[in-house]
Amino acid sequence: MDFFRPVSLAEALELKAAHPECTPIAGGTDLMVELNFDKKRPETIIDLTACSELQEWSRDNGTVRVGAGVPYSRIIAELATDLPGLAIASRTVGSPQIRNRGTLGGNLGTASPAGDGIPPLVAVGASVELASTSGTRSMPVTEFITGVKENALRGEELITAINVPGSRGPQQFSKIGTRNAMVIAVATFSVALDLEARSVGTALGSCSPRPLRASDAEAFIADEIDWDGRTPLPESAAARFGELVADAARPIDDVRGTAAYRKHALKIMAKRTLTWTWEEART
Amino acid sequence: MRINLRVNGEQSAVDDVWEGESLLHVLRERMALPGSKNACEQGECGSCSVYLDGALVCACLVLAAQAEGREVVTVEGLATDHDDLHPVQQAFLEAGAVQCGFCTPGLIVATHELLSRRPDPSESEVREALAGNLCRCTGYEKILDAVALAGRRMAAGGAG
Ligand SMILES: Cc1cc2nc3c(=O)[nH]c(=O)nc-3n(C[C@H](O)[C@H](O)[C@H](O)COP(=O)(O)OP(=O)(O)OC[C@H]3O[C@@H](n4cnc5c(N)ncnc54)[C@H](O)[C@@H]3O)c2cc1C
Numbered sequence: 548m549d550f551f552r553p554v555s556l557a558e559a560l561e562l563k564a565a566h567p568e569c570t571p572i573a574g575g576t577d578l579m580v581e582l583n584f585d586k587k588r589p590e591t592i593i594d595l596t597a598c599s600e601l602q603e604w605s606r607d608n609g610t611v612r613v614g615a616g617v618p619y620s621r622i623i624a625e626l627a628t629d630l631p632g633l634a635i636a637s638r639t640v641g642s643p644q645i646r647n648r649g650t651l652g653g654n655l656g657t658a659s660p661a662g663d664g665i666p667p668l669v670a671v672g673a674s675v676e677l678a679s680t681s682g683t684r685s686m687p688v689t690e691f692i693t694g695v696k697e698n699a700l701r702g703e704e705l706i707t708a709i710n711v712p713g714s715r716g717p718q719q720f721s722k723i724g725t726r727n728a729m730v731i732a733v734a735t736f737s738v739a740l741d742l743e744a745r746s747v748g749t750a751l752g753s754c755s756p757r758p759l760r761a762s763d764a765e766a767f768i769a770d771e772i773d774w775d776g777r778t779p780l781p782e783s784a785a786a787r788f789g790e791l792v793a794d795a796a797r798p799i800d801d802v803r804g805t806a807a808y809r810k811h812a813l814k815i816m817a818k819r820t821l822t823w824t825w826e827e828a829r830t
Numbered sequence: 831m832r833i834n835l836r837v838n839g840e841q842s843a844v845d846d847v848w849e850g851e852s853l854l855h856v857l858r859e860r861m862a863l864p865g866s867k868n869a870c871e872q873g874e875c876g877s878c879s880v881y882l883d884g885a886l887v888c889a890c891l892v893l894a895a896q897a898e899g900r901e902v903v904t905v906e907g908l909a910t911d912h913d914d915l916h917p918v919q920q921a922f923l924e925a926g927a928v929q930c931g932f933c934t935p936g937l938i939v940a941t942h943e944l945l946s947r948r949p950d951p952s953e954s955e956v957r958e959a960l961a962g963n964l965c966r967c968t969g970y971e972k973i974l975d976a977v978a979l980a981g982r983r984m985a986a987g988g989a990g
Pocket residue numbers: 570571572573574575576577578579580595615616639640641642645648649650651652653654655656657661662663664700704705706707729730731732872873874
C-alpha cells in the first residue's frame with residue numbers, strides 16, 4: 548500500500564492525476580471501517596487532511612462555499628445561522644467523536660442513501676464542486692449522486708467544496724431511528740422555506756436510491772401558504788403536504804424498517820417540520 | 831513507513847507502521863499504550879477515544895499516517911503526575927462507575943473533554959457528550975454520578 552499526504556490542493560490534484568485509482572481519505576469515518584474489517588484494500592491512499600484549502604468555508608453573494616473537508620462539528624458551531632438545515636442535520640450525525648472527524652465531502656463520496664448531510668443540500672439546491680488538474684466543474688447534488696453508493700466523481704477528480712445557498716427563511720431537518728444518537732437513519736426529511744421566492748424546498752433521505760425532492764408537495768404548499776398575511780397554516784394543508792411527501796418516496800423494506808413504516812414516518816415528519824418552519828416564519 | 835507524532839507530550843518516531851493501520855493499533859501495539867481500548871473498530875463504542883490536536887476522536891477511525899506531525903493525548907496522559915489519578919479518574923472509581931472497566935478509558939477521555947469546555951454541564955449535555963461511548967455493565971447511572979462528582983471537584987480545585 549502506498550500513502551501520500553499532500554499539503555496543498557494543487558499537490559493533491561497532481562497526485563490524483565498520476566494515480567486516478569487511489570482512494571482519498573478525509574475524516575476516515577467511512578473508509579477506516581472498511582480498512583479495519585478488510586473490506587477494502589486500496590493500493591494507494593491519499594490523505595486530504597493536510598490540505599488547508601479543503602478545511603475552509605466562505606460566503607460569496609448569498610452562497611456559502613463549504614470546503615469538502617470541514618467537519619460536522621464546525622458546520623454546527625460556525626454555520627448554524629447561514630445554513631440552519633445543514634447544521635441541524637449535522638447535529639444528528641453519529642456522536643461527538645464522529646462529528647469531529649466526518650465531513651460533507653466524505654458523505655458525498657460515500658453517497659449512501661442514508662447520508663444525513665445530503666437532504667439539507669438537496670432541499671436548497673446546493674451544488675458540488677469537483678476539481679482536477681484540468682479544471683473545475685460543478686453540478687447539483689441531485690445529479691452528483693447517481694445511485695446507491697455511486698456518484699459522478701471521475702478518477703482524476705476530488706470533491707473540493709459544496710456551494711450551498713444561504714438560508715432565506717426557516718429550515719428544518721428530521722430524522723427517525725432507533726436511538727437519538729449513533730443511528731443510521733430509517734428515514735429523514737428536510738424542508739427549507741424561501742420567504743423571498745415564496746417557495747418551499749424539500750428532500751427525502753433513506754427513502755430512495757438517489758436523493759429525492761417531493762416536487763408535488765412543494766408546489767402544493769407554496770400555493771397554500773399565506774405568504775403576505777402570515778396566517779397560521781391550516782391543519783388540513785399541512786396534513787396534505789405530509790401525504791404528498793410520503794407519495795414521493797420510493798422506499799424499500801430492509802433491516803432498519805419497512806417501506807410502509809418509512810412512508811408513515813415521512814408523512815408525520817413532513818407535517819411536523821413544515822409546521823415548525825412556518826410558525827418560525829410567522830414570529 | 832515512519833510516523834512522527836507527539837503523544838502525551840512526548841515527541842515520538844514510530845517505525846514499520848503499515849500504511850493502512852489505525853492510530854489505535856499504533857498506540858496499543860507499537861507504543862505500549864494499551865489504555866485506549868479496542869472493542870468495535872468501527873467508531874460505535876468510543877472505547878478508543880483520544881484527543882487528536884485537541885479534538886475528541888475515535889482512534890480506530892484515524893489512519894495512523896494521518897497523525898503525522900499531530901498531537902495525541904490518551905487516557906495515560908491525563909493525570910499530571912504519573913502516579914496520580916486525574917480527578918475524572920478518581921471520580922469514576924469513587925462513584926462506582928467502573929465495572930469490567932473496558933469502556934472506562936474512553937469515557938474518562940470523553941468526560942475530560944466535556945468538563946474542560948463545560949465545567950458545569952446539565953444532565954442532557956452530559957448524555958449528549960457521552961452518546962458515542964457505550965457501556966454494557968453499569969447502566970450509565972453511576973457514570974452520570976461520576977461526571978457530576980468530577981465536575982464539582984474540578985470546579986473546586988481548579989484542576990484541568
Ligand atoms: C459510528 C458511526 C456513525 C455514523 N453515523 C452517521 C450518521 O448518523 N449519518 C451519516 O450520514 N453518516 C454517519 N456515519 C458515516 C460517516 O461518518 C459519514 O458518511 C461522513 O460524512 C464521512 O466523512 P469522512 O470525512 O469521515 O469520510 P471518509 O471515510 O474519509 O471518506 C468516505 C468516502 O469519500 C471519499 N472522499 C472523502 N473526501 C473526498 C473528497 N474530498 N473528494 C473525493 N472523495 C472523497 C473517500 O475516498 C471515501 O470513499 C457514521 C459513521 C460511523 C463510523
